[in-house]
Amino acid sequence: MNEEHLWCLKENGYDAGLHKHYEGLFTQGNGYMHARGSFEEGCSDAPQDEEYLRFPDNVTLEKPRHPKSKQGTFIPGIVAQHPLLKEEIVNLPYMLGLELRSAGESLDMDRSRISGYSRWLDLRDGCLHRSLIWETPGGMLLKCTFERYISIADKHLCIQRIQVEVLAGEGRLEVRATLRGDVRTNGMNHFARIVPGAEGTAGGLSLETLTEQGNQIFMHSVLDATEAVTWQEENSLVTAAHRGEFAVQTGDRLTVSKLTAVTTDRDIEEGGADSRVLAQLSQAREIGWDQLYERHAACWKSKWQEADIIIKGDDLAQLNVRASIYHLLRANAPEDARVAICAKGYAGEAYFGRYFWDTEINLLPFYLHTNPQAARNLLLFRYNTLDGARRNAQNYGYRGARYAWESSLSGEEQCANWQYADHEIHITADIVYALYHYVRATGDQDFLEHYGIDILVETARYWCDRVDWNREGVGELLGVMGPDEYLPFTRNNAFTNRMVKFSLEQTIACLDSLQGSKPDSHAAAVERLGIRPEEQELFRYTAEKLRLPYDSGTDIVPQSDDFASYADLDFNSIWTDRSRPFGHFISQERNYRSKALKQADVLELMLLFPQEFSKEQLKASYDYYEPITTHDSSLSVAVHGIVASWLNQPEAAANFLQRVMAIDLSLEKKGAAEGIHIANCGGLWQLIVYGLAGLKSAMWSKDIKLAPRLPKGWTELSFQLAWQGERYRITIHPDAHEVHKLEGRSYVAGTTL
Incomplete structure (x- = not known):
């Protein structure tokens, strides 16, 4: 059976209104650098150098700008000062530029005659693919196939390819490769100097950037084509560009490859960033395209072996949990304790590349049990x-x-x-x-x-x-x-x-x-x-x-000593559209004196200290707080799902599971437009492992203890756990579960509740 549908996030058919959402959802990266899933040729009517001033605002109620496209290239640690919002991660020059032009028209998803469009992110290897048929003004039918990945094995490299197959007609085709510095971060220009240039060999281009904070970023690309071509340099003040022209006819296949290396002065490696970027390119060309991919794919395969969750009986949940794990793996730099994981998973500017409590409470458990070294470095960041x-x-x-x-x-x-x-x-x-x-x-x-x-x-x-x-x-x-x-x-x-x-x-x-x-x-x-x-x-x-x-005799654990004195609300009369956050329907002044929770509070406490509360306290608090919790925070729903599972409320737990999965993947919500809700990705992992599998936290148990309650229709749930220096395979069926120490050194079995 072909399992591609369990591993690929797909966009079938182009909708400009969803473009930003897919840019966030299709973000690629390797811990060192990340790039949103933007089109190689860009998007019409969506300039990336608009300047504006973003003001401090309520993080839940702020209304973001909604351009059709927002490109993003991020290297954790490259930051600059915003005049009002303090320090923010810098959106770096766009390294993915590859444009096609024929008969006076540039390929443009909004303006060209396009058919047969599809795009998909393969979670197995982090490769992004796009396929379409372009009918040019000159009458040619061109099947254009794009693929790219940011290497997780060779972290400074980004590899791209375009293949053009001429289905009908003949004419001339131009290919233009760019490194573009016309980029703003939350409306701000953080670049003190941009120097476009040539890499020194045919088909080479470079862009050297100095940020106003003093960081140096070097981007160098080399181009290869299956047909002979003379690349023409077309640099501007802030863009490095090379253009090549090809004569094509029916049956021809043309492949153009772009290999980009990126280095900065913050890199861990010794030596100057300018010399290292050239060394990276030289070494990559010696390795060759095929071997570069094999190294990359092998690294992803190893990560998936340790982190994958396998669900049988629910294909939607299987794809969703793998999408979350993909972003958790991508967003982390396990060898660099100078940075942590930002709230948008380095997939957008919205939270300025900053680190919140999400790291310790929502994300850390995933890394504890899949890659303990990564967990250690996240805590070393706090020490540093x-x-x-x-x-x-x-x-x-x-x-x-x-x-x-x-x-x-x-x-x-x-x-x-x-x-x-x-x-x-x-x-x-x-x-x-x-x-x-x-x-x-x-x-x-x-x-x-x-x-x-x-x-x-x-x-x-x-x-x-x-x-x-x-x-x-x-x-x-x-x-x-x-x-x-x-x-x-x-x-x-x-x-x-x-x-x-x-x-x-x-x-x-x-x-x-x-x-x-x-x-x-x-x-x-x-x-x-x-x-x-x-x-x-x-x-x-x-x-x-x-x-x-509170104490052991308290029925409903109070959120605070003064919680009872806050005003009760009629949610139905105030919150007239439940598809939008509750906070949009009430003034902040009134909200601050009312019993309307943004997210789990007491239930979060009970999740972290489960041994201190009775089943009766858990149920009473859940029954009291859930109806007055708005879930306006993406951190909230997974907590409620875990508690519902602990209380053996399968319908409620299943409903929360669906809501957790919808936060980033729902096309109606467009939740990934400003970046990935990375804490919710960790929350989904916890909902499955702590909730549905019923794993007792290592905080309170030296041994692996499970109390599974699988959702209706699930026939099997399995995953690995790193635990006390050993690795285990957990396999759960509706009526039984097994714990195997890997390499077969021990075996524990139990009956599912």
Whole structure:
């Protein structure tokens, strides 16, 4: 049976209104660089150099600009300053330019006579394909086939090919290859200098770019054709271009290949970026087109062997989960701890290339159990930006380290909206939770000793300063925005307070453990961090006295101490169109004083600390909060799906599964237009693994424990897990499940609930 339909995202028929959506959905990359799925020849009436000023706005309610096309080339770590929005990733020059022209007309999807159009992204190897028939003004019928990939094996390379088959007629065909610098990022020109040139050999072109931040980017391309051609240089001030002309007739086949190498001054490799880019091209040409692809495909195959989830009985879910895994694999640079994964998965400008709590809570579990080294580097990023977190705390008047709600390279706060930057403080504790999740999943205790202890102590200092003490001597956290961003000034948000208590408790436990088992390491930490004798007791006292607005006898866990005092709403009278976010139908002022959740808050708490809540508390809280949760955040639906599965509500869980899958793939929602909701990709993985497979989190279990509840129609679910330094294959059927340690060293079987 041909399984292509389970591996390919397809666009059958061109619709200009969906073009931006497919650009995001078809984003390619390899961790080092990424490119949106734009047409090689560009799009008519969609200039990429429009200049405008984007203002700070509510992240949910901001109305993005809607040009027909928004190209994007991103290298994590290449950033610049926006005059209002602080630091943002730079949309780099467009390296994919390959244009066709015949009889005075350029191939244009909106203006040319096109038939037989199809485009598809093959998730197995990350290759993007496009096929169409172009009827030229001169009467030729040309079958044009495009394919390209960004190599995951040779990370500086982008490989493209166009094949033109003349089905009828004869005439002349022009091919124009470009590297274009007429690009803006959120309306801003971040380029201080652009130098187009020739690579030095026939069919070679180059573009050297200097950003206003001082980064150098080198793009060099070489062209090959199956027919003899003399390439003519056609450079402009900001574009490097070569043009070749061919005489063709019925039956002819012409193939033009473009090999592009990209290097920057931020690269990990030694040596100058200008010399390395030429070396990359030279080496690639020696390897050859076929071998380059084989290396690339083999690397993807290896990644899929470790990360794939196999679903039998639901082809739609199978394709959707693979699409999410593809973007999770593509977006991560597992060898570079200087960057993390931005909220749009490097598939758009919308979130400025910044890093949120999504990384630790939504994304990390996937990497923990597929590529633990990648998970380690994501946490090393937080260690590497600890100085920035220290500066954040100092700027707010506190000791220690306060992690940014929106972080860029330095770790300093980049969020231009005070509501989130000032009050959404739980990220500082979320990072400690993720740190321990990693250690417990991998057994990497050395990470705590060499890196984690610094994060623990510095964040504990911040929390001790941030806590207020009431007349009864109880510690409180006031003026807090929890995960639910529709209530910004709450008192003792349950999620935040529990995470902070956990963070302080683990700091104490780590210090006590080091002092008892590794006194030299403890002494080194005391000296390095300047830990005073009384500080450890302060951490302990604050953890013990910090208030939690619930206990084991609480039926419905309150979102915060003051949640009951907020106003009730008649959702049906306010939210008249459920296809649009609730926030569009209510003023922010009213929303901020009402019981309308943007996303899971208490349920997120219960997901992270499941052992602390009874089944009755879980059900009561789910029944209470779900009807007043708007799911205006893409982080919300997967959490509810997991809880519904835990509560053995299969219809609700299946409904949430469909909603999670629709966030990026629905043509009606066009959800990928501004980039991939990468946290939702991680959420889908968690919904399947933690929810439907019922895996107990490694945070709370040393052994693999499953309580599966497969959706109706699913006949099999299987996936690999990295667990405590070993790899396992999990296979689940409707009535039983199996856990195999790979290489057959052990075997565990169980009965499905």
